[in-house]
Amino acid sequence: MQERLQDESYKSGKRVLLNGNQAVAEAVKIAEPDVIAAYPITPQTPVVEKLAEFVAEGVLNSEFVNVESEYSALSVVYGAALTGARVFTATSSHGLAYMYEMCWWVAGSRVPLVMALPTRSIGAPWNIHSDHSDVMILKDVGWIISMAENAQECFDLTLIGFPISEELNIPYSVSYDAFMVSHTAEVVEVRDVELPKRKQAYKILPNSEFALNAVTVNDARHKARKTLMKDLENSRRKIEKIGRCFLGEDFSLAEKYRVEDADYVIVTYGGWSGDFKDVVDEMRDEGVKIGLLKLRFLRPLPEEELKEISGDVLVVDRSALYKFGGMGGEIKRIIPEAKNVIAALGGYEIGYSEIKALVRRFVSGKIGEVEWYP
Amino acid sequence: MLDPLISHPKVGSAGKTGEWRVFKPIVDHELCVLCLECSEYCPENVIEVRDDKIWIDYDYCKGCLICKNVCKMKAIKAEREFY
Numbered sequence: 001m002q003e004r005l006q007d008e009s010y011k012s013g014k015r016v017l018l019n020g021n022q023a024v025a026e027a028v029k030i031a032e033p034d035v036i037a038a039y040p041i042t043p044q045t046p047v048v049e050k051l052a053e054f055v056a057e058g059v060l061n062s063e064f065v066n067v068e069s070e071y072s073a074l075s076v077v078y079g080a081a082l083t084g085a086r087v088f089t090a091t092s093s094h095g096l097a098y099m100y101e102m103c104w105w106v107a108g109s110r111v112p113l114v115m116a117l118p119t120r121s122i123g124a125p126w127n128i129h130s131d132h133s134d135v136m137i138l139k140d141v142g143w144i145i146s147m148a149e150n151a152q153e154c155f156d157l158t159l160i161g162f163p164i165s166e167e168l169n170i171p172y173s174v175s176y177d178a179f180m181v182s183h184t185a186e187v188v189e190v191r192d193v194e195l196p197k198r199k200q201a202y203k204i205l206p207n208s209e210f211a212l213n214a215v216t217v218n219d220a221r222h223k224a225r226k227t228l229m230k231d232l233e234n235s236r237r238k239i240e241k242i243g244r245c246f247l248g249e250d251f252s253l254a255e256k257y258r259v260e261d262a263d264y265v266i267v268t269y270g271g272w273s274g275d276f277k278d279v280v281d282e283m284r285d286e287g288v289k290i291g292l293l294k295l296r297f298l299r300p301l302p303e304e305e306l307k308e309i310s311g312d313v314l315v316v317d318r319s320a321l322y323k324f325g326g327m328g329g330e331i332k333r334i335i336p337e338a339k340n341v342i343a344a345l346g347g348y349e350i351g352y353s354e355i356k357a358l359v360r361r362f363v364s365g366k367i368g369e370v371e372w373y374p
Numbered sequence: 375m376l377d378p379l380i381s382h383p384k385v386g387s388a389g390k391t392g393e394w395r396v397f398k399p400i401v402d403h404e405l406c407v408l409c410l411e412c413s414e415y416c417p418e419n420v421i422e423v424r425d426d427k428i429w430i431d432y433d434y435c436k437g438c439l440i441c442k443n444v445c446k447m448k449a450i451k452a453e454r455e456f457y
Contacts, residue, residue, distance in 0.1 A: 110375060169375065201375060201376055202376055209383065210380050210381060210382050211380070211381045211383065212379055212380060216378065220379075221378065227375050
């Protein structure tokens with residue numbers, strides 16, 4: 001791991017110690033949203049506290065609206081975005097569930113916006129600890145979903161979220177494991193970049209002579225949904241183009257870690273990808289041909305990278321849908337022989353040694369089609 | 375992309391909504407002083423002045439009777455049309 005950190009060479013910007021939330025806030029500061037609206041209490045995370053500080057100190061010129069619920073938070077940024085304002089909000093867990101209806105409205109209305117989503121569990125039993133249960137309910141709404149592994153990716157994926165969302169007219173979520181990423185301080189390069197001005201497909205202004213989302217009959221809703229889902233499926237090239245423009249030529253929707261010639265490939269996403277990479281390194285030292293594919297985006301799904309994988313595949317999920325984990329079922333559509341493990345829900349943290357034991361069981365062929373761990 | 379989302383206003387895009395009406399507002403022109411309070415408050419925008427008299431477009435008036443409620447001269451009465 002030490003080697004990997006030292007490998008990262010930085011060209012511009014300053015290197016500072018930030019946790020995931022602060023890294024997101026720093027990127028939002030560069031994007032300079034016109035309006036930020038958020039519900040400030042649990043399950044909110046300090047990402048909006050940091051932004052409120054920036055606004056209070058006068059270093060960020062945004063209208064900061066404290067609202068009484070997450071439903072209102074997304075409604076406020078929805079209305080502001082329709083007038084052409086750049087907007088940002090953040091939520092988590094039960095807060096996402098509470099704003100769920102508006103998640104569909106902003107996606108259906110093709111409104112560009114960026115939302116931070118530190119991923120947490122959803123009760124019952126009462127739990128807002130780290131897992132990927134909340135992001136799974138947003139996964140199929142029609143948003144672009146990115147998953148950060150560490151504080152640097154929190155910053156990077158937030159930064160490019162604004163131009164990506166505004167280019168595609170699809171809302172964008174930057175998701176990162178609550179606590180393990182959101183509250184863990186790491187060295188982050190705060191890039192010295194400028195973002196392009198906001199653009200969007202349409203605006204509603206006082207002199208606009210049209211109605212948005214009137215009651216529709218016949219095929220309007222069918223057509224709107226079809227266009228959104230097709231645009232999302234085909235958004236890959238534009239996301240990569242914008243990502244490479246700001247983050248460098250090696251940016252892609254999925255990170256291939258030592259997958260060349262691999263007999264075994266683990267598919268992960270989110271914070272524990274780093275632990276899995278360490279296990280891959282150690283097992284490579286032992287002579288096992290093993291690699292890792294980290295999904296940087298869940299939507300659009302990096303299908304090309306998944307199709308390229310050879311060897312046995314293990315998908316490790318931190319959420320449970322019916323029968324499979326959050327991504328295990330749909331990755332089986334692409335790789336039918338893939339094995340799936342559902343692990344560590346609701347803040348049940350598994351560390352390096354448990355992960356290594358899990359990977360060893362996978363390599364020795366002892367993992368069935370779907371397994372819970374523990 | 376936007377075709378299914380955006381609609382432009384036109385008269386009667388949902389048919390003759392006056393058919394929904396149960397109560398019909400009737401103006402007593404003797405009492406009316408043309409203050410236009412009714413026209414201001416009409417949510418359907420169907421009240422205007424024609425030949426110096428209040429004129430209601432009954433093709434699209436849904437009979438909500440807000441005009442009757444806001445009329446300071448009590449110049450609008452409601453007549454039951456159906457049933």
